[in-house]
Amino acid sequence: AQSVAQPEDQVNVAEGNPLTVKCTYSVSGNPYLFWYVQYPNRGLQFLLKYITGDNLVKGSYGFEAEFNKSQTSFHLKKPSALVSDSALYFCAVSPPTSGTYKYIFGTGTRLKVLA
Amino acid sequence: ETGVTQSPTHLIKTRGQQVTLRCSSQSGHNTVSWYQQALGQGPQFIFQYYREEENGRGNFPPRFSGLQFPNYSSELNVNALELDDSALYLCASSLDGPDTQYFGPGTRLTVL
Numbered sequence: 001a002q003s004v005a006q007p008e009d010q011v012n013v014a015e016g017n018p019l020t021v022k023c024t025y026s027v028s029g030n031p032y033l034f035w036y037v038q039y040p041n042r043g044l045q046f047l048l049k050y051i052t053g054d055n056l057v058k059g060s061y062g063f064e065a066e067f068n069k070s071q072t073s074f075h076l077k078k079p080s081a082l083v084s085d086s087a088l089y090f091c092a093v094s095p096p097t098s099g100t101y102k103y104i105f106g107t108g109t110r111l112k113v114l115a
Numbered sequence: 116e117t118g119v120t121q122s123p124t125h126l127i128k129t130r131g132q133q134v135t136l137r138c139s140s141q142s143g144h145n146t147v148s149w150y151q152q153a154l155g156q157g158p159q160f161i162f163q164y165y166r167e168e169e170n171g172r173g174n175f176p177p178r179f180s181g182l183q184f185p186n187y188s189s190e191l192n193v194n195a196l197e198l199d200d201s202a203l204y205l206c207a208s209s210l211d212g213p214d215t216q217y218f219g220p221g222t223r224l225t226v227l
Contacts, residue, residue, distance in 0.1 A: 004157075032213045043119075043205055043218040044158070051213065090157055094213055100171025101213045102148065105157030 002027045004093050006106035013081045014114050021076040021109045023091030032094040033074040034103065035065055037087045044090065050074060061085070081113045119208050119219035127225045128196050136191040136222045140208030146170070147189040148216055149181060152203040164189055165211075193224075201226045 004025045013019045025031065032051050036044040048059025055067045065076050074091060088110050092103040120139045128134050140147050146165045150158035160173035164183035178194040187208070193200055203223050207216035 034215070036218070041220075041223075043121075043220040044207075046215055046217060049215055100163055101146075101209070101216075102160040102163060102171055102173065103150075103158070103207075103216060104160070105150075107155075107157045 002093070002095055002104055004091055004104050004106040006089075006091055006109045008109050009107075010110045010112060012112045012114060015083055016080050019078050019081045019085070019111065019113070021089050021091075021111060022073070023075060023106055024071070024073045025091075025093045025104075026072065027093050027095045027104070029096040031096055032101075033065075033067060034092040034094070035059065035063070035074075035076050036090045036092060038090065038108070039087050047076070047089075081111075083113045083115050086111055086113045119206060119217055121204075121206050121219040121222050123222060124220070125223045125225075127227065129227050130196055130198060132196050132226075133192065133194045134196060134224060136193075136204050136206075136224070138189045138191070138206030138208075138219060140187045140189065140206075141217050144208035144210050144217075145187050146209045146211065146214075147183055147187065148207045148209070149189070149191050150205040150207065151175070152205055152221070153199075154202070158205055161191070196226045198226050200224060 034049045035047040091106040148163040149161040152158040162172040163170045167183045183189045203221045205221045207218045209216045
């Protein structure tokens with residue numbers, strides 16, 4: 001079965017330190033990969049995506065993600081965390097199918113940036 | 116450019132009732148996807164509409180149905196509501212193919 005794993009329910013990091021939020025996936029073929037952020041009582045806000053090309057993808061608000069095909073991972077990173085980055089982060093995968101471009105989401109990782 | 120909007124924001128229903136949720140897609144987008152996000156979980160794909168036709172469905176029973184209109188807005192209908200249907204329902208719009216999906220703020224449905 002196709003799945004996305006976010007192994008950490010919560011990540012705590014001090015403000016100014018680098019952060020990493022992990023994501024691995026089990027999907028055959030070459031899926032499209034996404035990161036979204038969700039603030040309380042809000043919908044999902046797009047951060048970045050990987051379709052093809054350079055393994056390091058840059059996105060909004062200083063976030064970037066590293067794609068590793070051999071490890072089937074797509075970890076979200078930021079060089080210097082801000083308190084305002086505290087939120088719920090979701091990794092999503094869109095399997096390469098003909099027709100339906102649905103997303104399969106991980107269970108989310110809560111990021112807490114401590115002042 | 117107008118983003119994705121959803122109505123209502125909150126809804127309380129009782130078991131067995133029916134509900135209709137609405138979504139207006141982002142300008143220029145012809146594809147709408149619906150997701151259910153239970154508390155503490157990631158969103159689960161319900162179905163997708165492309166140019167008024169259903170274009171894929173997740174593992175949800177037939178009492179979950181939808182429509183897409185000529186202006187690409189969409190409805191999600193749920194019949195015979197169950198307690199487990201309590202969740203945040205998210206609508207996302209996109210252009211053709213594997214384009215990025217842009218999400219609305221969601222409708223929080225509570226079934227008592």
